[in-house]
Structures are given as C-alpha cells and as structure tokens.
Amino acid sequence: MGSRLQVEGDGSVLLRVTHSNLKSFSADVRFSLQMTIEAVKEKLWKKTGTSVNSMCVELYDDSRTKISDLSDNSRPLGFYSPQDGFRLHVIDLDPSSVTSGGWLEDTSLVEKYKISEEDYDKRDATFRRFKEKLAHQTPPARETKISNNYMEELCANIKVGDRCQVEPGEKRGVVKFVGRAETLGPGFWIGIQYDEPLGKHDGMVKGTRYFDCPPLHGAVVRPDKVKVGDYPERDPFEEDEI
Incomplete structure (x- = not known):
C-alpha cells in the first residue's frame, strides 16, 4: 500500500x-x-x-x-x-x-577486422611507427656542468661590508660573505644580512656557517641577484608618511 x-x-x-x-x-x-x-x-x-x-x-x-x-x-x-x-x-x-x-550479446558472432602485416607496415600513424621513432631518437643532451668558477667575474666589485640590494623584491642589506659555498653547489655565492627579517637563517646553511647575523636575516644568493652601492636602510615609517 x-x-x-x-x-x-x-x-x-x-x-x-x-x-x-x-x-x-x-x-x-x-x-x-x-x-x-x-x-x-x-x-x-x-x-x-x-x-x-x-x-x-x-x-x-x-x-x-x-x-x-x-x-x-x-x-x-x-x-x-x-x-x-x-x-x-x-x-x-x-x-x-x-x-x-x-548478435548484440555474443561478440564471437561478429566478424573481426584483420589487416595483413604488409598493409599495416604501409600505415604511418601506428604504434609500431611510434616505437620505431622512439628507438631512433637521439638521447637528450646532458645538462651543462657548472664549473667551480661560475659567476666569479661578477664578484669582482662585491666585497664584504658593501651595502646592497637583492632582487627580486629590492631587499636591502649588507654583504657578509663572498666566495664558494660547496654545500650549495659549485660556483660563487654572496652571503647577505638583510636589514629586516626577510631571510631564511642566521648565516648557517646546511650545517656550514658562512657568516653571522640575527635569525631570519640571512640569505645566500648568486652574484647576479646582488647590486652594491648606496643603499641606505629604509626608514620603517617612511611608507606611512603622506
């Protein structure tokens, strides 16, 4: 009901x-x-x-x-x-x-389409052609190995104690380290102490101390990210002025 x-x-x-x-x-x-x-x-x-x-x-x-x-x-x-x-x-x-x-239920009653090997070889867009193309492709070139002198020339005018600005973000600070940093990879690196807590560490990177600075004020970057010059510390209240 x-x-x-x-x-x-x-x-x-x-x-x-x-x-x-x-x-x-x-x-x-x-x-x-x-x-x-x-x-x-x-x-x-x-x-x-x-x-x-x-x-x-x-x-x-x-x-x-x-x-x-x-x-x-x-x-x-x-x-x-x-x-x-x-x-x-x-x-x-x-x-x-x-x-x-x-006929709609027993697929064995349906005549299957078959193609000869000769006709199959004449076709272009087949899985066999795809495998043959892969087999004849040149292996991808290996990445260029970075030398131990990578970006050394960019460090010629950068020295410890210089005021600097780091890109991206126009972060300002002072240079604390110039040289190689094996724990980060081959080539030259620049250690920065930011004026503000915009960094990731206190100068110790992967167990190696490259310089000393307050926590979260330190960064190690490639030389092409650093510009040295007259970059005074920003007034923290200047953005509030009209």
Whole structure:
C-alpha cells in the first residue's frame, strides 16, 4: 500500500525491463504514469533496439505473475496500475530484428577486422611507427656542468661590508660573505644580512656557517641577484608618511 501511494504521489514508477532476445539484458527504468503505452514503447525501443511496431510488452508484478499485455497504445501507463519493482518484458516479434540471433550479446558472432602485416607496415600513424621513432631518437643532451668558477667575474666589485640590494623584491642589506659555498653547489655565492627579517637563517646553511647575523636575516644568493652601492636602510615609517 505504501508503494502504491508513493507511485501516485510522485507520478512515476521504477520498473525492471527485460527482453526476449537479450538474455543478459536487465535494466531499471523510470516511467511517468502519464505516458501513453506508445510513448513507453518508444522509450523501450531506445533501450533495447526493438522497433515499436514489432514490440509486444508484458507487465509482471514483483512475484513474477503476469498482470496484463500493454496492447492499447493510447492508454496511459497508469491505467495498468504498475508499482515500483514490477517488470516490463519486451517480446521482439520481428525474426530479422537486430536483437535476434544473439548478435548484440555474443561478440564471437561478429566478424573481426584483420589487416595483413604488409598493409599495416604501409600505415604511418601506428604504434609500431611510434616505437620505431622512439628507438631512433637521439638521447637528450646532458645538462651543462657548472664549473667551480661560475659567476666569479661578477664578484669582482662585491666585497664584504658593501651595502646592497637583492632582487627580486629590492631587499636591502649588507654583504657578509663572498666566495664558494660547496654545500650549495659549485660556483660563487654572496652571503647577505638583510636589514629586516626577510631571510631564511642566521648565516648557517646546511650545517656550514658562512657568516653571522640575527635569525631570519640571512640569505645566500648568486652574484647576479646582488647590486652594491648606496643603499641606505629604509626608514620603517617612511611608507606611512603622506
């Protein structure tokens, strides 16, 4: 009784659909009770492939008892009082239907397309061609090794104690270290003590101390990031002036 009230309340019903020729086919489909039987058959045609004119539809209840044949195409589905869980069984009356003979279920009945090795070799966009192309590609060149003198020339005018500005960000400070830093990689590096806590350490990098400065004021960068000159400390209140 509760199921019947639910059906009448929402105006639709959920039915299981089976097919005479498609033994493995089974689907739950929702139908409006206001749909005509002809509209129901059109919906079943899209689901099963059986044409409307070749279709006979039977309605079964949830105990597998046949209730009626849906033979009057002009009547609404609700006339037959279906409920959630009932079953619509589609019978295909066309002996030449696409659903007959198991063609839609048994893939072994479908003739497989085969191509000869000769014809396959004539094609360009194949996986075989792709593998051959990869096999003949030149391995990517190795990255150029950085020398121990990398950016040494940029350090010629940078010395400890110089005021500087570091990019990006125009961060100002004082040079505290110039030279190689093996723990960071080959080449030359510049150690900076920023005027403000814009750094990452206190002059110790990866267990090696290159200089001393307050915590979070230290940085070690490449020389091309550093400009030395007259870079006085910024007034912390100058941004508030109008």
